[in-house]
Amino acid sequence: MHDIRIIREFPDRFDTALSRRGLSALSGEILAIDEARRSKILAAETAQAEQNRASKEVGAAKARGDEAEFERLRALVAEKKAEVARLNEEAAAEDARLRDMLAAIPNLPLDEVPEGPDESANVEIRRWGTPRGFNFAPKEHFEIAGVKPGMDFATAAKLSGSRFVMLKGAVIRVHRALAQFMLDTHVTEHGLTETWTPVLVKDEAMFGTGQLPKFSEDSYQTTNGWWLIPTSEVTLTNSVAGEILDEAQLPIRMTAHTQCFRSEAGSAGKDTSGMLRQHQFEKVEMVSITTPETSLAEHERMTGCAEAILQKLGLPYRTIVLCTGDMGFGATKTHDLEVWLPGQNTYREISSVSVCGDFQARRMNARFRPAGGGKPEFVHTLNGSGLAVGRCLIAVLENGQQEDGSVELPEALHPYLGGKTRISADGTLE
Structure with missing residues (x-):
């Protein structure tokens, strides 16, 4: 949500930032609604004052026996009462219009965010790891011999339709091990507090x-x-909704492993093979609540937490800054991590880490009291995947595949698999 006071003070700056998002100028329309709302409020206050004055004079007119003045004032009180009610109703309607409009406008990008219309303008800032060389044509995850017994799309489709999968045997063991490994790393090494949240929200x-x-x-x-949550960003971030925190409580750093649900509206025909884009999936999410002064440093720290998971798993990846045309609705700056998938011979997104400034905090009314005193300020919120478990499974399977159809698993997962190190070509964990 945007601060109407900032738009009043800097309308040109607001429109310039929107233009970087590919949107037309909106400050004129916003301020016209705001002015109508404020004029209605002022008129209602003026009418209320007139009603109050007339109400006081009614008794005096009655006491002195001035029946004509008494009747005039009594009619005026009734007239002003009706006028106040009408103006308040009109002001409330303008306020709702303003709130609805502001709620539909995306966050403004930071000046440092590269400008561009779509993902073609994203900027790579670093890479880690070297994609493995194969002496055979690497397959996509669902084509690997050792994976096929544990990845059942046909039964899932019978039960639920397209974009669902049933995982079994060795594959689900690895999937579960990945989630536990991520949680343990974030809690013990990155200082995040593990949280278990509802998946149904208001x-x-x-x-x-x-x-x-x-x-x-x-x-x-x-x-x-x-609503079924699309990510536990919803529950973790809203855990501070309506709160006034002490600055000493910040930063709050949380992580949660949950089921996530997305309709994938608008993605018809996109990534339909395998389990890359599913309606139901699991993610280990990270959320931080910070002061405004520390949020950008926290963004770098959170990006490093996600990168550490990929490094421990030995998965090559690249880190990019999303351009203005590719950022999510609530973000003011976003880093995407893209993991190497040899079966597709390309990098694919596995984590998106965003700083949202006070955009979400205004919508939630989440604030903190500065340690040095003064009135409460809005917190800053950040969120990021740490990581998408299913996509990480895909990367582990494709990068570890062998020519005979078996899969060598990352050393970091061995303790979570009872010392097992590979999936055999017939789908057995051994």
């Missing part, structure tokens, strides 16, 4: 992190009004 929670109202079609809603 409208207010989805609004707080920006999924509503604009992106309702991207998520699933139950018949009694709950």
